[in-house]
């Protein structure tokens with residue numbers, strides 16, 4: 001992306017569109033912002049809901065991107081607007097977006113569209129073919145070892161100089177977080193620290209305990225772990 005001019009001189013091109021897909025909280029939005037930052041592209045963000053609410057905002061953002069190119073146009077929560085048009089009630093908007101991608105010409109292809117979706121199950125076949133959202137990037141929850149490293153680092157960062165990390169705390173985190181996204185780990189740890197902070201103020205005991213983690217998981221993961 002940084003060398004798009006050279007790339008094109010020698011016959012290459014960037015993909016017009018990328019599709020980031022799969023579970024919530026796995027870093028899709030974050031990765032899109034990081035991509036823009038790392039490659040020196042401007043970052044313009046919209047969402048499926050925004051476009052549905054104000055269809056004209058789509059043309060506006062596309063115009064803005066071509067004014068300030070190179071730019072990434074990020075379409076967050078794009079599930080509805082990229083859904084299979086056969087079963088969708090927003091097909092005209094999907095058409096409009098695909099038409100923009102087809103026509104977003106310009107001398108150099110330096111406006112890139114990135115769409116994020118949590119349900120890859122049924123995207124519109126035409127939306128994900130060449131020249132449109134052709135480059136698909138699957139995001140996933142971390143492997144156990146990676147999650148453990150992340151949890152350990154994050155807990156130590158919070159604890160350092162403030163709390164004693166009681167034995168079993170990391171293990172309890174792994175029990176409640178296995179198979180989950182980093183965003184869930186962040187939420188559970190933040191809530192566990194809240195509980196420790198409350199105890200520190202109330203009882204003057206500065207500890208993070210396994211029980212804080214269990215209680216935090218019940219609070220922030222409640223909807224998905226009923227019965228756990």
Ligand SMILES: Nc1ncnc2c1ncn2[C@@H]1O[C@H](COP(=O)(O)OP(=O)(O)OP(=O)(O)O)[C@@H](O)[C@H]1O
Nearest residue numbers: 023024025026027028029030031116118182183186
């Ligand atoms: N792999 C990761 N490394 C570090 N932080 C991460 C990672 N994945 C997610 N996060 C953190 O989790 C939070 C949620 O990430 P983000 O919003 O990018 O997820 P998302 O995939 O866009 O979720 P959604 O589908 O719900 O929009 C962010 O605060 C981000 O910093």
Ligand SMILES: [Mg+2]
Nearest residue numbers: 028029076116
């Ligand atoms: Mg997101």
